[in-house]
Amino acid sequence: MSKYPELIPNFLKFAKINTRSDPNSTTVPSSPRETEFLNMLKQTLIDMGLENVHTNDQSAYVFATLPATAEQAVPTVGFISHIDTADFNSENIQPKIVENYDGQSVIKLDEKGEYTLDPKVFASLKKYKGDTLITTDGSTLLGSDDKSGVAEILSAVKYLMDHPEIKHGTIKIGFGPDEEIGTGADRFDVKDFGADVAYTVDGGPLGDMNYETFNAADAKVSIKGTDVHPAEAKGIMVNAIQVGMDFHGALPDFDRPEKTEDREGFFHIYDFKGSVDHTEMAYIIRDHDRDRFEARKRLFQGIADQMNTDFGEDRIKVTIKDQYYNMGEIIEKDPTPVKIAEQAMKNVDVKPHIFPVRGGTDGSKISYMGLPTPNIFAGGENMHGRFEYVSEQTMVKAVDVILEIAKLYAEKVIGQKRSNYCSGH
Numbered sequence: 566m567s568k569y570p571e572l573i574p575n576f577l578k579f580a581k582i583n584t585r586s587d588p589n590s591t592t593v594p595s596s597p598r599e600t601e602f603l604n605m606l607k608q609t610l611i612d613m614g615l616e617n618v619h620t621n622d623q624s625a626y627v628f629a630t631l632p633a634t635a636e637q638a639v640p641t642v643g644f645i646s647h648i649d650t651a652d653f654n655s656e657n658i659q660p661k662i663v664e665n666y667d668g669q670s671v672i673k674l675d676e677k678g679e680y681t682l683d684p685k686v687f688a689s690l691k692k693y694k695g696d697t698l699i700t701t702d703g704s705t706l707l708g709s710d711d712k713s714g715v716a717e718i719l720s721a722v723k724y725l726m727d728h729p730e731i732k733h734g735t736i737k738i739g740f741g742p743d744e745e746i747g748t749g750a751d752r753f754d755v756k757d758f759g760a761d762v763a764y765t766v767d768g769g770p771l772g773d774m775n776y777e778t779f780n781a782a783d784a785k786v787s788i789k790g791t792d793v794h795p796a797e798a799k800g801i802m803v804n805a806i807q808v809g810m811d812f813h814g815a816l817p818d819f820d821r822p823e824k825t826e827d828r829e830g831f832f833h834i835y836d837f838k839g840s841v842d843h844t845e846m847a848y849i850i851r852d853h854d855r856d857r858f859e860a861r862k863r864l865f866q867g868i869a870d871q872m873n874t875d876f877g878e879d880r881i882k883v884t885i886k887d888q889y890y891n892m893g894e895i896i897e898k899d900p901t902p903v904k905i906a907e908q909a910m911k912n913v914d915v916k917p918h919i920f921p922v923r924g925g926t927d928g929s930k931i932s933y934m935g936l937p938t939p940n941i942f943a944g945g946e947n948m949h950g951r952f953e954y955v956s957e958q959t960m961v962k963a964v965d966v967i968l969e970i971a972k973l974y975a976e977k978v979i980g981q982k983r984s985n986y987c988s989g990h
Contacts, residue, residue: 892926
């Protein structure tokens with residue numbers, strides 16, 4: 566029997582519930598289905614017997630407290646996960662379970678076999694020989710990002726409640742909306758949460774840990790054209806679609822997601838809607854280095870400015886909005902949270918894999934609010950689509966790491982006090 570018997574049943578239950586966030590909404594949360602799910606989690610936390618369970622009015626996060634068992638004053642540690650899923654079909658999710666995967670077979674997702682998990686395409690499958698895998702049925706995403714994290718945090722808290730002999734400080738739990746649309750942590754209430762340090766349980770495969778993220782901006786380009794009959798267009802027509810293509814062509818050809826890796830930044834066009842009369846384009850701008858990030862924004866705006874000059878009028882309007890910054894700038898001032906998590910992984914036989922994430926987490930914004938919040942693995946692979954899957958054994962290890970982090974903070978304080986006592990006598 567699993568030492569965390571509720572872990573997989575909870576995950577499967579959560580995964581089946583559609584909690585996709587809505588990027589076009591102006592409400593918080595962005596969708597009523599998120600509110601419903603958060604209310605369910607709130608009741609779950611109350612039923613578990615946690616203290617101060619409440620919905621923060623400012624952020625819509627559900628917060629809860631597990632009291633300390635250590636007699637000494639120990640740092641209060643928070644664990645945070647988001648409940649929304651990404652921009653892919655999230656209706657009627659039907660997880661499939663593949664037991665004792667052999668590490669080499671092709672996994673057929675749908676009955677027709679149109680969609681498969683093939684180790685020749687997804688080499689990561691080879692790491693999971695002997696594991697139980699949870700996959701999609703090929704028609705939806707799975708939602709491991711980040712319902713794995715939600716289930717793992719709940720299991721860790723349940724284990725601590727069932728084992729009061731484990732010494733730990735006060736534990737804070739936070740479940741929030743809208744991470745996938747980049748707005749979830751905008752209103753995070755650090756004071757109400759009440760932690761000294763926190764971790765988002767929102768990473769990928771076993772051992773992954775991130776404390777560096779991109780600096781990120783969203784950019785919109787609006788282009789005004791002049792639409793006349795093509796037969797009489799010479800010298801008169803301004804085709805807004807063509808202008809948009811010219812604008813995009815002026816960006817560095819090699820600075821695209823599909824051509825970059827590691828610390829290389831990019832410009833990514835993710836939406837293009839247009840006619841001759843009017844065209845709208847949407848981009849994200851990313852870079853790990855703040856100076857290069859600012860240079861990218863200047864280049865983006867500069868292309869529009871030069872094209873407007875060439876037109877002799879303002880036909881291209883650019884709007885750039887910063888989304889989040891590299892939390893490494895904050896964490897590096899005191900890397901203790903990273904060192905604790907790294908040691909926790911080693912203590913439970915997980916090899917840490919620390920790398921700058923090519924994206925962001927809620928911890929990016931929360932860290933800049935004064936609460937250092939690196940990101941640890943939750944287990945998902947191929948996230949945000951029909952090929953998503955997660956290993957049960959990896960999820961168990963994630964719970965192990967959460968528990969070990971909680972214990973290490975207490976042991977560090979207790980050990981220091983013992984050392985001080987011994988050195989004083």
